[in-house]
Amino acid sequence: MDEIYKPEVIEPRVQEVWDSTQAFAVSEDPAREKFYCLCMFPYPSGACHMGHVRNYTIGDVISRFQRAQGKNVLQPMGWDAFGLPAENAAIKNKVPPAKWTYKNIDVMRSQLQRLGFAYDWQREIATCRPEYYRWEQWLFTKLYEKGLVYKKNAVVNWDPVDQTVLANEQVDSDGRGWRSGALVERREIPQWFMRITAYAEELLASLSEMDGWPEAVRTMQTNWIGRSEGLELDFPIENGNESLRVFTTRPDTLMGATYMAVAAEHPLAVSAAENDPQLAAFLSECKNVKASEAELETMEKKGMHLGVNALHPISGEPVPILAANFVLMGYGTGAIMAVPGHDQRDWEFANKYQLPIVQVITDADGGTVDLSQGAFVSRGKLVNSGDYDGLDFDQAFDAISQFFEQKGTGQRKVNYRLRDWGVSRQRYWGAPIPMIYCEKCGDVPVPEGDLPVRLPEEVEFQGVTSPLKTMPEFYNCKCPICGGDARRETDTFDTFVESSWYFARFACRDSDEAMLDERASYWMPVDQYIGGIEHAILHLLYARFYQRLLRDEGLLDLDEPFANLLTQGMVLRDGSKMSKSKGNTVDPQTLIDRFGADTVRFFVMSDAPPDQSFEWSDEGVEGASRFLKKLWRLVADHVNNSSLSDDFGSLNTEQKELRRQIHLTIEKVTDDIGRRHTFNTAIASVRELINSVGRFEVRSAGDYAVVREAFSVVVQLMAPITPHICHQLWQELGFGDSIIDAPWPVADPSAMAQSEVELVIQVNGKLRAKIRVSADADKTAVEDIALKEENVVRHIEGKSVRKVIVVPGKLVNVVAN
RNA sequence: GCCGCUGUGGCGGAAUUGGUAGACGCGCAGCACUCAAAAUGCUGUGUCCUUGUGGCGUGUCAGUUCGACUCUGACCAGCGGCACCA
Numbered sequence: 001m002d003e004i005y006k007p008e009v010i011e012p013r014v015q016e017v018w019d020s021t022q023a024f025a026v027s028e029d030p031a032r033e034k035f036y037c038l039c040m041f042p043y044p045s046g047a048c049h050m051g052h053v054r055n056y057t058i059g060d061v062i063s064r065f066q067r068a069q070g071k072n073v074l075q076p077m078g079w080d081a082f083g084l085p086a087e088n089a090a091i092k093n094k095v096p097p098a099k100w101t102y103k104n105i106d107v108m109r110s111q112l113q114r115l116g117f118a119y120d121w122q123r124e125i126a127t128c129r130p131e132y133y134r135w136e137q138w139l140f141t142k143l144y145e146k147g148l149v150y151k152k153n154a155v156v157n158w159d160p161v162d163q164t165v166l167a168n169e170q171v172d173s174d175g176r177g178w179r180s181g182a183l184v185e186r187r188e189i190p191q192w193f194m195r196i197t198a199y200a201e202e203l204l205a206s207l208s209e210m211d212g213w214p215e216a217v218r219t220m221q222t223n224w225i226g227r228s229e230g231l232e233l234d235f236p237i238e239n240g241n242e243s244l245r246v247f248t249t250r251p252d253t254l255m256g257a258t259y260m261a262v263a264a265e266h267p268l269a270v271s272a273a274e275n276d277p278q279l280a281a282f283l284s285e286c287k288n289v290k291a292s293e294a295e296l297e298t299m300e301k302k303g304m305h306l307g308v309n310a311l312h313p314i315s316g317e318p319v320p321i322l323a324a325n326f327v328l329m330g331y332g333t334g335a336i337m338a339v340p341g342h343d344q345r346d347w348e349f350a351n352k353y354q355l356p357i358v359q360v361i362t363d364a365d366g367g368t369v370d371l372s373q374g375a376f377v378s379r380g381k382l383v384n385s386g387d388y389d390g391l392d393f394d395q396a397f398d399a400i401s402q403f404f405e406q407k408g409t410g411q412r413k414v415n416y417r418l419r420d421w422g423v424s425r426q427r428y429w430g431a432p433i434p435m436i437y438c439e440k441c442g443d444v445p446v447p448e449g450d451l452p453v454r455l456p457e458e459v460e461f462q463g464v465t466s467p468l469k470t471m472p473e474f475y476n477c478k479c480p481i482c483g484g485d486a487r488r489e490t491d492t493f494d495t496f497v498e499s500s501w502y503f504a505r506f507a508c509r510d511s512d513e514a515m516l517d518e519r520a521s522y523w524m525p526v527d528q529y530i531g532g533i534e535h536a537i538l539h540l541l542y543a544r545f546y547q548r549l550l551r552d553e554g555l556l557d558l559d560e561p562f563a564n565l566l567t568q569g570m571v572l573r574d575g576s577k578m579s580k581s582k583g584n585t586v587d588p589q590t591l592i593d594r595f596g597a598d599t600v601r602f603f604v605m606s607d608a609p610p611d612q613s614f615e616w617s618d619e620g621v622e623g624a625s626r627f628l629k630k631l632w633r634l635v636a637d638h639v640n641n642s643s644l645s646d647d648f649g650s651l652n653t654e655q656k657e658l659r660r661q662i663h664l665t666i667e668k669v670t671d672d673i674g675r676r677h678t679f680n681t682a683i684a685s686v687r688e689l690i691n692s693v694g695r696f697e698v699r700s701a702g703d704y705a706v707v708r709e710a711f712s713v714v715v716q717l718m719a720p721i722t723p724h725i726c727h728q729l730w731q732e733l734g735f736g737d738s739i740i741d742a743p744w745p746v747a748d749p750s751a752m753a754q755s756e757v758e759l760v761i762q763v764n765g766k767l768r769a770k771i772r773v774s775a776d777a778d779k780t781a782v783e784d785i786a787l788k789e790e791n792v793v794r795h796i797e798g799k800s801v802r803k804v805i806v807v808p809g810k811l812v813n814v815v816a817n
Numbered sequence: 818g819c820c821g822c823u824g825u826g827g828c829g830g831a832a833u834u835g836g837u838a839g840a841c842g843c844g845c846a847g848c849a850c851u852c853a854a855a856a857u858g859c860u861g862u863g864u865c866c867u868u869g870u871g872g873c874g875u876g877u878c879a880g881u882u883c884g885a886c887u888c889u890g891a892c893c894a895g896c897g898g899c900a901c902c903a
Contacts, residue, residue, distance in 0.1 A: 045903090292900080292901095296818090422901080538899090570896080577896085620829070671833085672833095810837090811836055
């Protein structure tokens with residue numbers, strides 16, 4: 001056996017073996033337990049970055065581990081191929097997005113192959129292929145028929161110079177367009193929505209049963225869905241028949257409502273501005289804000305009186321109405337009732353505009369309430385509320401709701417923060433939305449037989465606008481109903497649509513008869529899903545929503561798509577996220593060329609647990625490389641000096657100790673990889689074992705046999721992480737041709753048993769001594785030995801022993817004062 | 818602003834159920850091998866002092882407990898998400 005480790009020779013050779021034997025191609029086998037391991041597929045941005053390497057190594061380790069457990073493991077890979085960067089590249093470099101994307105896919109595929117990931121490449125998907133997006137177009141038309149898809153106006157970032165819609169990403173922090181530099185405006189345009197709110201209750205309810213998901217993700221989704229129970233009620237408008245409808249979660253504070261605020265786009269504000277130039281100016285100023293929640297919440301809150309009052313629905317008192325820049329037309333009713341005494345934002349706004357602040361809730365526990373310092377937001381007892389005085393939150397909620405329900409001017413309502421999903425994008429590089437607009441027949445979905453609506457791939461960009469908007473050969477069409485001239489939708493789908501069902505399509509990616517077939521029922525759900533924590537809400541919620549759409553369409557009988565979720569942390573360097581803009585990236589390709597794939601895989605797994613952020617270190621890679629070289633050298637020494645026979649015989653103390661460590665390591669690594677997913681601690685314990693093996697002198701057949709056992713175990717435990725070197729070492733050691741078909745080692749309890757254990761002795765919680773006692777020593781015996789320890793005696797001198805706590809097998813704590 | 822996470826040596830991290838804080842690695846220092854260097858191996862490495870099986874020490878402040886990195890409350894700092902980046 002070669003004394004020198006040569007990854008550049010071994011790795012391509014081993015990969016060739018896997019490739020030629022189709023080692024990771026799988027099919028449905030009802031006789032075996034299946035395991036579907038999936039990593040969030042990449043956007044083909046150009047080349048793999050360290051975040052990809054980390055993500056896909058985690059998935060590969062889990063997949064290979066599960067395979068060694070005897071399961072039928074599916075691990076597919078594909079490309080989330082539609083998206084904005086392809087258009088940006090097209091505008092910059094005059095290359096069609098399709099061409100740019102396919103080229104990137106080729107580069108990244110070969111990088112993933114070079115890393116040795118155990119993918120079933122026959123199942124590869126690229127979402128920009130018509131064979132793929134045809135089915136999401138088909139599903140969209142089905143959902144349209146069911147009323148789960150509808151059209152309404154929604155706010156976008158509008159660039160007045162480039163005359164186009166901008167993504168939040170294309171608007172800089174000053175609110176200016178990325179190319180024109182013009183101040184962007186909020187503008188409303190008609191867009192398609194998917195009725196995710198119809199599933200809000202179900203999406204929320206099942207979160208509590210999803211044990212395989214991190215608690216943090218479930219909490220974030222719960223808050224995102226944001227179920228709240230409240231009252232929707234009308235405030236009559238003074239001098240007219242109209243009324244202003246608002247929703248509140250605090251009907252108990254109704255008597256403290258001292259003003260109303262409406263969105264700049266609210267019809268009431270618009271009509272008031274007709275004879276009020278100052279107000280009109282304010283309303284147009286309100287439009288110069290980015291359409292993002294963070295922006296709206298942190299900007300300076302501004303308002304202006306409409307000169308119109310509402311009437312308080314109970315007291316009949318006039319309540320001023322203001323237009324405010326923080327109220328959005330698209331959310332709720334576009335209007336709010338403000339209770340500055342008991343809502344902090346309302347309180348600040350009231351102080352700024354000298355609006356009255358009234359206390360209507362008092363602390364039920366008798367604490368003082370000082371509204372000059374801030375709002376009192378806790379629930380309490382009602383005061384200054386006429387007939388409702390003295391009621392608590394629940395009583396007031398019921399009484400006030402009943403009042404409005406009886407009058408017919410309000411009703412209790414469960415509201416969700418979750419809004420319907422706007423899927424329209426005014427962009428080119430996406431799946432065309434399969435709708436046709438006919439003057440006679442209205443909105444008409446493209447009939448099934450005419451699908452897919454193909455996205456033309458040979459296009460040229462003139463400026464920033466989607467080429468589809470200027471291609472009559474694309475948008476001119478005939479109405480499927482009346483046959484008259486009609487116009488095709490030129491918007492495309494949000495790319496989250498593609499990533500909301502790809503996981504199921506991997507089971508049957510070649511099906512051209514249906515979106516999904518029976519193979520999906522075998523493979524789904526995904527047993528382990530792995531991806532960035534940044535997807536905790538949007539992608540993961542949309543995918544859960546889509547799974548239910550697929551279920552209700554009769555395509556796949558399943559509620560939740562991902563049984564277990566692992567959210568991976570970011571890759572950092574020098575304490576901040578690796579990114580091109582910061583110029584602190586490390587190119588994985590360079591590292592693979594220099595150290596080999598196994599070293600890169602080993603390092604990214606050894607540094608930190610997967611759900612934590614991972615700090616890049618050039619020296620760390622060297623350390624990983626050093627370890628693999630050392631492992632290779634130790635095995636080579638062993639193999640090249642194999643004159644001794646392979647027989648345990650009866651074991652001496654040193655041999656027993658090493659065997660004990662071997663089997664403890666099996667137990668720990670199995671738990672760390674299989675249950676805890678803490679690959680860093682698994683690696684640490686393998687390193688400890690190798691350190692012991694390195695120190696262990698082989699002088700007898702028994703020594704040789706124990707060391708050989710150690711190598712067989714180490715190579716198997718490491719195989720999921722560094723599969724190439726382990727494949728080779730397994731053969732060199734003479735254990736077999738292919739380690740991927742060897743079953744996972746099992747810890748032997750008799751090798752781990754010990755007759756004596758070490759106990760820690762504390763006095764008042766501080767370590768004072770260590771003793772060795774027989775493993776079955778009883779409490780009293782242990783206590784006696786502990787109290788006689790010299791250092792214990794010294795520390796309890798002059799004190800009396802109050803209590804002795806014995807934790808069997810662990811410690812003794814002597815409490816004395 | 819709201820929601821969520823994180824905070825431990827010079828650095829990445831370990832301590833799994835409240836029970837020895839700092840496993841494992843990186844870096845650094847010394848030694849061995851070498852004409853020399855690289856590579857490799859060995860030893861040491863939280864901090865302070867009066868060098869003792871000594872004191873202190875897990876972002877800050879308080880609390881619960883025989884015992885707290887771990888649980889509770891308040892605060893500080895950093896990171897992620899906030900619906901058109903993916």
